[in-house]
Amino acid sequence: MKPQLEAIPFSENSNILAYEYVGNHFDAPWHVHPQCELTYIVKSKGTKFIGDYVSSYEAGELVLLNSNLPHCWKNENNADEESISIVIQWNKEIFTSIPELAELHDMMKQASRGILFQAATTTSILSNLKSLPQLKSAEQYLVLLSILLKLSKAEFFLLSNAKFTKELPWEHNNRMAIIHDFVATNYHDPISLHQVSNMVNLSQQAFSRCFKKMMGRSFFIYLNEYRINLAAKMLIDTDMTVADIAYKCGFETLPFFFKKFKTQYDTSPNLYRKQHATKSS
Numbered sequence: 001m002k003p004q005l006e007a008i009p010f011s012e013n014s015n016i017l018a019y020e021y022v023g024n025h026f027d028a029p030w031h032v033h034p035q036c037e038l039t040y041i042v043k044s045k046g047t048k049f050i051g052d053y054v055s056s057y058e059a060g061e062l063v064l065l066n067s068n069l070p071h072c073w074k075n076e077n078n079a080d081e082e083s084i085s086i087v088i089q090w091n092k093e094i095f096t097s098i099p100e101l102a103e104l105h106d107m108m109k110q111a112s113r114g115i116l117f118q119a120a121t122t123t124s125i126l127s128n129l130k131s132l133p134q135l136k137s138a139e140q141y142l143v144l145l146s147i148l149l150k151l152s153k154a155e156f157f158l159l160s161n162a163k164f165t166k167e168l169p170w171e172h173n174n175r176m177a178i179i180h181d182f183v184a185t186n187y188h189d190p191i192s193l194h195q196v197s198n199m200v201n202l203s204q205q206a207f208s209r210c211f212k213k214m215m216g217r218s219f220f221i222y223l224n225e226y227r228i229n230l231a232a233k234m235l236i237d238t239d240m241t242v243a244d245i246a247y248k249c250g251f252e253t254l255p256f257f258f259k260k261f262k263t264q265y266d267t268s269p270n271l272y273r274k275q276h277a278t279k280s281s
Helices: 099-113 119-134 137-152 170-186 193-199 204-215 219-237 242-248 254-265 269-280
Strands: 016-023 036-043 046-050 053-057 062-065 071-075 083-090 115-117 156-158
Touching: 016 119, 016 137, 036 071, 036 119, 046 062, 046 219, 053 219, 062 099, 062 119, 071 170, 083 119, 099 115, 099 137, 099 156, 115 119, 119 137, 170 193, 170 204, 170 219, 193 204, 193 219, 204 219, 219 242, 219 254, 219 269, 242 254, 242 269, 254 269
Parallel strands: none
Antiparallel strands: 016 083, 036 062, 036 083, 046 053, 046 071, 062 115, 115 156
């Protein structure tokens, strides 16, 4: 696998790239780029990785990323629908440091941890956001500026605990891409530290240090969070029993599954299912 430092294909005399992605799945691996990014999920569900943050995502989410923040979106393995997103990427220097843009620049500093906006905020800018891929030059610039100014006045949720303000070592991103893809494919099976460390040609001790530096937690905490996020989606989307979901997501014992679920969602799997059934009814 090639090192995942993404080059943004700007057209000539442009500092903004806006497009709608449509495909069977989001195929971008764990990657970074020096540009800022605003991503709106039109259609898809799965798990998002923003810096050291791991959580589920679904249609309607709007996420803002500052430059050099590692990220990727992974579809659920059993998702058979199209995946659609609107992505806007821009060079961070296009908005000058003037007092009138102070709130925008403050928001972008916080976006070094990744920002998730509330649904009401997203709805208010959605029409302009969807128009960006069709706009060009100054008109595209002005609409993007108006969107970011409106977002800078809204409430939002910070994602990653760590800030990623500098380019990360090339080889670290390559290793994380390999691990992310492996976990997404094999989460339901037993996974050992020996297995994953060998995949990236590190000793177990070196791998553990590298992973914790990148993700802010141990590999097995990350793995359990990934499995719990998938289990939470299955509790909502399927009629499978809690036990079947636990085993399908790679947990070997029910007590351990219940403990980890309680830690992550502050409730039991059964109550979580009931709460979301009530919301959707």
